[in-house]
Amino acid sequence: METIAHHPVVACLQAEIRAIGPGRDLPALGRALRRAALDQAWVTPRHREIDAEQGFGSHLVFEEGNHDLALFVVSWAPGRGAPPHDHGTWGVVCGMTGFETNTTWTRRPGGGIERGGDYVVGPGDLVTVGPEDIHSVTNLTDRPATSLHLYGRHLDHVARNRFDPAAGTVSPFIVRIR
Numbered sequence: 001m002e003t004i005a006h007h008p009v010v011a012c013l014q015a016e017i018r019a020i021g022p023g024r025d026l027p028a029l030g031r032a033l034r035r036a037a038l039d040q041a042w043v044t045p046r047h048r049e050i051d052a053e054q055g056f057g058s059h060l061v062f063e064e065g066n067h068d069l070a071l072f073v074v075s076w077a078p079g080r081g082a083p084p085h086d087h088g089t090w091g092v093v094c095g096m097t098g099f100e101t102n103t104t105w106t107r108r109p110g111g112g113i114e115r116g117g118d119y120v121v122g123p124g125d126l127v128t129v130g131p132e133d134i135h136s137v138t139n140l141t142d143r144p145a146t147s148l149h150l151y152g153r154h155l156d157h158v159a160r161n162r163f164d165p166a167a168g169t170v171s172p173f174i175v176r177i178r
């Protein structure tokens with residue numbers, strides 16, 4: 001399914017992303033995302049809805065007909081987040097409203113993962129991830145946070161893993177997308 005981008009800001013962003021090309025220049029993709037992330041005239045109440053059970057809402061804005069170049073708004077509930085996970089594709093994230101804390105993790109040679117540093121993402125701040133990179137996201141504030149996520153491929157069409165640091169286990173990371 002190719003989602004039709006109605007708002008001019010969104011249509012412009014999709015054209016820019018197509019012109020830059022898939023994953024070729026993540027900083028350029030980030031600059032394009034930042035403009036749309038800070039100009040929020042196109043954002044609707046639907047984009048801010050949170051799946052209470054999941055702790056965040058993931059909303060598709062557009063994707064290509066073959067599921068490449070998929071853009072989402074993710075809304076994080078206060079005090080909630082996503083467990084350590086990888087992405088199966090490249091990604092660029094830009095903060096829109098509020099603050100979310102990204103924590104990096106690295107794979108231990110013998111198995112399991114080890115916690116790295118934290119990076120607080122606020123409006124206009126960028127994060128890039130490669131297919132194998134592992135991070136967790138937590139909204140440590142008392143207000144919702146939203147961010148704009150561009151991935152090389154729609155997350156329903158890549159194999160992603162979630163990691164349990166305490167148990168040392170890996171399982172499929174499946175997110176409900178609205």
Ligand SMILES: [Fe+2]
Nearest residue numbers: 085086087135
């Ligand atoms: Fe992620």
